[in-house]
Amino acid sequence: MHQQLIIAPVELNLARYPKQSADELRAWNAADELLLEYAFELSTNLQHILLLNDEFGGLACALLAHPNLRHCQITWLSDSFIAQQALAQNIQANQLNGESINIISSIDVMPQADLVLMRLPKSLNYLEHQLIALQNAMDNASLLVCGVMLKGLPKSVFNLFEKHLGEVNTSLAKKKARLLFSHYQGKCSASRYPKAWTIEEYQWQLNDHANVFCFAKFDIGTRFMLKHLPRGEFASVVDLGCGNGLLGLRALELYPEASVTFADESLMALASAKNNVQLNHPEALNRCEFIHDNALEHQADNSADLVLCNPPFHQQNTISTHIARQMFRDAKRCLRSNGMLAVVANRHLSYQALLKSYFGGYKLLASNNKFVILGCTKR
Secondary structure (H helix, E strand, C coil), X not given: CCEEEEECCEEEEECCCCCCCCCCCCXXXXXXXXXXXXXXXXXXXXXXXXEECCCCCHXXXXXXXXXXXXXXXXXXXXXXXXXXXXXXXHHHHXXXXXXXXXXXXXXXXXXXXXXXXXXXXXXXXXXXXXXHHHCCCCCXXXXXXXXXXXXXXXXHHHHHHHHHCCCEXXXXXXXXXXXXXXXXXXXXXXXXXXXXXXXXXXXXXXXXXXXXXXXXXXXXXXXXXXXXXXXXXXXXXXXXXXXXXXHHHHHHHHCCCCEEEEEECEHHHHHHHHHHHHHHCHHHHHHEEEEECCCCCCCCCCCEEEEEECCCCEECCEECCHHHHHHXXXXXXXXXXXXXXXXXXXXXXXXXXXXXXXXXXXXXXXXXXXXXXXXXXXX
């Protein structure tokens, strides 16, 4: 559902991605509004804006639509496939010139800019990674302005800013949001990303980028599922929402003839998964594909024999169940006849009814006091 963002002189119709029939959540929040108001005040003096973590493209669209910023260079950086699709969708809906924006990814080098506009990322590791990267993208005249919602502003955020950039000042709070201001003050930090770590149980050497689920830790749901992966012969396996790729890595070992697709909406997750295959089974890289996608939205029908899934329950900074629903729908569409979806989930999430509605039934493959593993076969 499109909703109207009005910050004079800009009026836009913006929507989240993917679209949902009953979606009442806006594609921006009060922190975005504060960032835009501040940028618009500086608009006549700006030459290059670096825009980080714009969740649904609303910040970029507003900057593109402002008459004083039409000759300003804008570089847009995101780790998220959903954010990229939302940006394209909202540019088209508002008939903006998308060719004037330079889109780069989370693993690209940040260019020099006189103003950096940042939405605070959910992951503190990713925030630290970006602050360290900004040391080479800012000079003493550059300004970083970070928009935050107060409920998501731990004290550690200030500590990271001061450690890697310098002193932080804040705006007054408005609509439960505020801005953080910082200049680069000559700091020089050695990055700890990506981070090397090991899982002795499987003799894996691992290497995770900053913005990956359960960064450099062995997620307990994944740990449980690794012990209960389906046995059999599968020609095509998908690690759906792969994170750092541990399920897919194990699939390469258990199914030596299978091709394995690693799919995630985070580019850093895919880069981590590829790192981990290269470190542990470089000979199997020719059996692997790494797909940046929203679930399996752009993948072919009837193309997989087994889908492995440890589904998230949030989109960006919003808790939501629709991601799991889409994952299950996409898995069914992409599975061949008699193909299987195997899901690990916290007991309290109660995915059984949802899976039954899509597949007509399910089997309990394993359980403990915290997790269940559910298997569904496509008929």
